[in-house]
Amino acid sequence: MSEKNYLRAATGRRTALRTIGGAIAFGVGLGSVGSAAAVHEESHQENYADIKFNPQRTTGESVRVARYEPKGDGFITIHTWDLIEEQNGSDTICGVSGLFEPGEYSNVEVQLFDDGTGYSPAFGDRERLEEDQPLVAVPHRDRNDNGSFDFVTEENPAxxxxxxxxxxxxxDDLPVDGATNDWADVKVVSDNRNDGTSED
Incomplete structure (x- = not known):
């Protein structure tokens, strides 16, 4: 499967991962983003999101976020633990949700390694989680109001x-200071529905 397929979005789909190969952390281009504030000013209220990501069992094809409450339009990205260990925001994305309008949501399913919603090409043709591991859920704002997920790259920081x-x-150790997040231990099982069930 080509890199183009990883990043494609079907016509009419509201979500897509728009990124390029290479290790690009959250922080790349944030200075330029800040300089664009006069064009797209962000209020404190719109920049708020509450999220709860519980330990769970999954077949490896998706995970569930227990609670998501964004005050502005946005997405949920799911990252491997390399987000923390390597401070790499782009190459660690293994799942992206659809667009959520402001509101309160529960038991939100996020597909992993899905061509339609997007994930990092660094994962090759992987189709599911292959082993137990901690994952990190990070809410992102639909800052340019285009209904698609656009990650920070050197070409599109604003x-x-x-x-x-x-x-x-x-x-408190993500690449972007103050980034909203939660993490959970995820156990991969072969014959169990992903219901976001907490592990004892």
Whole structure:
């Protein structure tokens, strides 16, 4: 499967991962994003998101976010633990949700390694999680209001959908200071529906 297929979005789909190969952390281009504030000013209220990501069992094809409450339009990205260990925001994306309008949502399913919603080409042709591991859920604002997920790249810093920075912050060591997030241990099983069930 080609890199183009990883990044494609079907016509009419509201979500797509728009990124390029190479290791690009959350922080790349954020200075340019800040300089664009006069064009697209962000209020404190719109930049708030609450998220709860519980330990769970999954077949490896998706995970569930227990609670998501964005105050502005946005997405949920799911990252491998290399987001923390390598401070790499782009190459660690293994799942992207659809677009959510402001509101309260529960038991949200996010597909992993899905061509339609997008994931990093660094994962090759992987189709599912292959082993137990911790994952990180990070809400992102639809900052340019185009209904598609646009990650920070060197080419599009002023149009990228950067993380919410007000709200739940379980980890304080993400590439973007103050990025809203939660993490969970995820156990891969062969014959269990993914219901977001907490592990004891």
């Amino acid at each position: 149009h990228a959908d950067i993380p919410f920075t007000n709200g739940t912050q379980v980890r």
